[in-house]
Amino acid sequence: MLSEMSASEFSDWVTHFSKTPFMPQLVDIEFAALHTSLYMAMSGTKTELTDFMLLTDVEADEGEMSDEAIQLASEGISGGVRYEQPNSGS
DSSP states (O other), rough: GGGGHHHHHHHHHHHHHSOOOOOHHHHHHHHHHHHHHOOOOOOOOOOOOOOOSOOOOOOOOEEEEEOOOOOOOTTOOHHHHOOOOOOOOO
């Protein structure tokens, strides 16, 4: 992944994580994964990883995003390639 990242993007990540440490979220996910595995092994019922996450608020997935929402989100990606259907008219 690092080989696919530009230097400016890497610098942005370094700046972000120098102000916002990643460790609390990582520990939260690791313990949630452990608890999920133990719960599913002991009870035999299926549960979600997010049921055991304490620090990270994860909103429920609302399904698929609309085309407009996807285009709006992709506008912030620099250097991206837009793929369109052939003969789409744009």
